[in-house]
Amino acid sequence: MPRSLREFGIQFIAYAMFFGVIFYLSSAPAYHYLKPDQAEVKLAFKHTSLREQECHKRTDEELQKLPPNMRRPQDCPRKRALIYIELLLDDRFLATRTFRPPGLSQDMAAHIYAKFTLPAGRHKLTVRMRDRVRADGGFDYVEEVMRDWIPGQGILIGFDESKDRFVIE
């Protein structure tokens, strides 16, 4: 127990500081993950892109050059194409992302995950993806949706492999 007013005062200040630091930092300052007029888009799906190079049938001459146990009639380079995704809001760029297929030979399915914010309100959201090497720079999959996005809404964009199309939830 404090024996004097000074001791009491110092102990009071010390415990008050201890109290105050925990009181405040245990829940403040508030962290604004989204602004009041924002919604969030998450791209999340697993996708295997096409091979970067087409398979080609080996000629007899090519086969003869290979060791006998490696003479497979087709040559299929394992490396797969980069996956390029664009998000557009009302036909204007919102974000782009490129995903490299994982694995030593870059031949595995990529886990696509990215998140973006967009302004709440009625907007057209477009997502398009290129998953093969294309000289024309076009896209292989495109999905558009026009909706009223509400603040704090979480929009999940997946990909249905069975239908080969995006799913916007």
Next chain:
Amino acid sequence: MDAVRKFCNSLILSVELWFNKGFSNRINPFYHLGSLTFFFFWIVLVSGIYVFIFFETSVAGAYPSVEYMTHDQWWLAGIMRSLHRYASDAAVISIFLHMFREFFRDHHRGVRWFSWITGVPTLWLVVILGITGYWLVWDQLAQYVALATAEMVDWIPLIPSAMVFNFLDNQITDRFFTLMAFLHLLGLPVALVFLLWTHVSRISQIDFNPPRPLATGAFLTLLLLSLLKPAVSHAPVQAGHSPMVLNLDWFYLNIYPLVDVLGPGWAWSISTGVTLLLLMLPWLPAKKEKPSAEVNLEHCSGCGQCARDCPYGSISMRRRTDGKKAEFEPTVNPTLCTACGICSGSCVSSNPFRMANTTLKTGIEMPWFPVDTLRREVKSRLEALSGERRVMLFGCEHGVDVTTMGSGEVAVISLPCSGMLPPSMIDFVLKNGADGVLVSGCRDGDCYHRFGNTWTEMRLAGEREPNLLKRVERARVEEFRVSDSAGEREALNQRLEAFRRSLPPSA
């Protein structure tokens, strides 16, 4: 690095001096940060056990069960939940203060590196334990934390990236939830206990409990906090909704905004970078310890006092190997010895009246500062003294630097620790021309070598072997324990003068 540490040390000494005025040296919280952390862990454990009784480990049941505790049984389960959270926060405060203090007070280098190194993974474990606790509530904050954690884990190249998919659109399963509950309730606490045991394994005679007034004050503060600001959950997880405003517990969840702003790569880089820096600190720069204590078996009675007094557990007793009648002999582990010299002061053979005409050999002593050297220095300093009130001032290297305080009437000798002074040396000094002896140690409650002050005080009071003989006139012996900060140096000067004036004339 040394300059920064010394500057911060002087700052922390000033703050602690202020706390000493309010709490007294005995219960100054800065001197009990380790035991306070253990105390907070006890609160966390007890409150956690109570909360677990009502907690349901399933995705659908977790949130309602926590809400029941918070609102329906607020008077006990709610308070326990709040105590659980706030004691965890308090533990982070005491851990970080403890870490900074040990660094600034230079307790982290030399043979003490082990305690420092084993403390670093403890930080990670405590933070992970806290984070998993927030997951269990399964509110919007938990969902945010789970997603951000998964983003961090998925960033690690060696781990196939799929974890984040578990938390999207509320796809989490009960099984995964049970795993988290297991980690928080059993796995991580057991690992923490093991790490803490390792952390303190090289320190002897640990006081795990803070002084009762301090524990009471800290507990009442947390209880008041729990009553005034009960811990509450965020809104429940809602499919298709992202959290907008989160009331983060910044003691545990501070990494996540960093993940959002800079990305998981930077968050990993910063946290691992800080961890690596902490792990390297004992060698930035390394501290060169003096040679460790040496045992001279032919002068050792095997009493074991040195082993009992060693603050670092570096001395152990084993069966006698030299065929003498005594049953045991001490053995020194050099990797644990800080060369403080306390063992030398505790040895009954460190008696300067022995072997008066030859080199004094003692049972255990420091090879770089044997008791014989101390005796010769005492004699030569005493011979140089003159005046009516001649005082021998024994200082401590970690308290006030006494080497510049000598004068015609004051002789000074600095020791690595005041505990190195054998009580019989005081008798010897008084018999060889001094009128008084002043022993200056580290600041009370903050002995650099843990027990130097305590053992000296007990030896002089006749409460611990070896005792100061009763024939020594107590009025001629004074103790004063202060740190080497400017104000306290002056206090030692004043105490020295007052002591000299108070001395009875010598016979």
